[in-house]
Amino acid sequence: MNGSLREFIEHLPILDVHEHHLPEIILQREVNLLQLFQQSYAGWAQVRPYCLPSELRDSDPMLAATGPTTWEALAPFLDRSGSNSFVRNLVQAIVELHGSGEPEITRDNWQALDDAVRAAHRRPEWQHELLNKARIATVITDPYNDPLLDVRPALGANYRSVMRINSLALGWHSDSRDHNGNSAHELLKRVGLGAGSFDEYLAAVEQLVAGMASRGQVALKNALAYDRDMNFDEPDEQLARAAWGKAAPTPMEQKAFGDFMLDHLCRMAAARDLPVQIHLGTGIIRGSHPLGVAGLIERHPRTRFLLMHLAYPWSRDLLGMAFVYRNIWLDLTWSFLLSPSHFKLALHEAIEVLPNESRMMLGGDNWHVEETYGAMRTARRLITAVLEEKLAEGYFSRATAERLARRMLHDNARDFFKLV
Numbered sequence: 001m002n003g004s005l006r007e008f009i010e011h012l013p014i015l016d017v018h019e020h021h022l023p024e025i026i027l028q029r030e031v032n033l034l035q036l037f038q039q040s041y042a043g044w045a046q047v048r049p050y051c052l053p054s055e056l057r058d059s060d061p062m063l064a065a066t067g068p069t070t071w072e073a074l075a076p077f078l079d080r081s082g083s084n085s086f087v088r089n090l091v092q093a094i095v096e097l098h099g100s101g102e103p104e105i106t107r108d109n110w111q112a113l114d115d116a117v118r119a120a121h122r123r124p125e126w127q128h129e130l131l132n133k134a135r136i137a138t139v140i141t142d143p144y145n146d147p148l149l150d151v152r153p154a155l156g157a158n159y160r161s162v163m164r165i166n167s168l169a170l171g172w173h174s175d176s177r178d179h180n181g182n183s184a185h186e187l188l189k190r191v192g193l194g195a196g197s198f199d200e201y202l203a204a205v206e207q208l209v210a211g212m213a214s215r216g217q218v219a220l221k222n223a224l225a226y227d228r229d230m231n232f233d234e235p236d237e238q239l240a241r242a243a244w245g246k247a248a249p250t251p252m253e254q255k256a257f258g259d260f261m262l263d264h265l266c267r268m269a270a271a272r273d274l275p276v277q278i279h280l281g282t283g284i285i286r287g288s289h290p291l292g293v294a295g296l297i298e299r300h301p302r303t304r305f306l307l308m309h310l311a312y313p314w315s316r317d318l319l320g321m322a323f324v325y326r327n328i329w330l331d332l333t334w335s336f337l338l339s340p341s342h343f344k345l346a347l348h349e350a351i352e353v354l355p356n357e358s359r360m361m362l363g364g365d366n367w368h369v370e371e372t373y374g375a376m377r378t379a380r381r382l383i384t385a386v387l388e389e390k391l392a393e394g395y396f397s398r399a400t401a402e403r404l405a406r407r408m409l410h411d412n413a414r415d416f417f418k419l420v
């Protein structure tokens with residue numbers, strides 16, 4: 001075989017199954033170096049941008065306005081958090097894309113980098129050029145601030161989106177909102193629907209799901225790990241109905257309502273062959289263990305679940321589940337940004353444990369394309385390292401390694417989301 005495995009993997013196209021490319025960020029023409037840090041996971045190293053149940057926030061810091069870049073504003077990311085993996089990924093991408101050979105962002109070169117970032121983003125072609133450079137063919141984005149957005153007119157024909165279901169699982173009252181501020185009743189109103197009763201609500205949600213294809217939406221996305229615990233128990237219909245119409249149902253009624261809605265959505269997903277993405281791990285960490293969704297997965301054997309982030313830090317529990325339940329696929333997104341070392345360990349095990357080669361896919365999970373570029377470069381490097389180790393051990397042949405890489409980076413996602 002000609003060429004190295006590294007070169008082979010570097011040239012593979014990627015079908016990116018998870019980003020937060022939002023039109024209001026991606027289409028902005030005034031973007032500076034500081035903003036790339038604040039609206040990235042490097043920003044999460046400074047402030048966790050979501051609340052725990054014991055906390056409150058006024059607005060989403062990821063979407064807040066950024067001031068001009070100064071060394072004082074950059075220093076907390078680069079000096080205080082300089083060893084963090086999110087920061088490493090972003091710094092490496094920025095100096096490669098906007099720098100002139102320096103390995104780090106320093107007091108001496110930050111102004112030149114800031115100028116280069118701002119000049120690049122003023123060019124409307126920048127995002128597409130960068131996706132091409134990263135060999136990303138298609139992007140599935142999660143515009144969490146607008147769950148009904150058809151991204152294709154705004155971001156291009158190579159984009160699809162997912163529909164966040166958080167607000168639907170919390171929609172017991174017209175005033176109830178998810179952690180992103182979305183209201184189920186407002187979403188229904190936008191498409192000419194309404195619900196005066198619990199049964200009308202169930203029917204209206206069914207209509208929302210029926211409209212997904214017309215909006216270029218290819219999956220349901222459950223990010224409730226940022227709103228509640230992920231223990232989706234056997235639904236108690238009576239208790240779920242008791243939540244309806246109340247501004248402040250009891251915690252038990254709220255949970256029953258969400259559990260009932262999840263079953264309703266998973267039934268619809270099976271009937272329409274729509275995948276269900278689920279965020280697992282971190283979030284409200286006391287309730288985000290992957291085994292919390294095991295009951296839901298068992299009750300819906302015909303629903304295809306895409307479980308995210310290797311459920312960090314519970315990747316081994318997730319792999320055990322993916323061996324037992326054959327309606328589970330794994331979205332490796334974010335896990336390789338959180339911890340490259342853990343990702344390599346978990347990928348070795350995943351290759352060995354998963355029942356077939358169709359199960360893994362990946363995304364970037366980012367707001368700006370620079371971070372996406374870095375995420376994909378990191379992913380290719382780590383996947384290459386693991387496959388090279390497998391080859392060195394004699395675990396499988398070069399042909400198997402190449403086939404698996406092509407499937408992980410592209411073909412599995414194409415088949416899973418039925419994209420042609």
Ligand SMILES: [Zn+2]
Nearest residue numbers: 018020142365
């Ligand atoms: Zn995400």
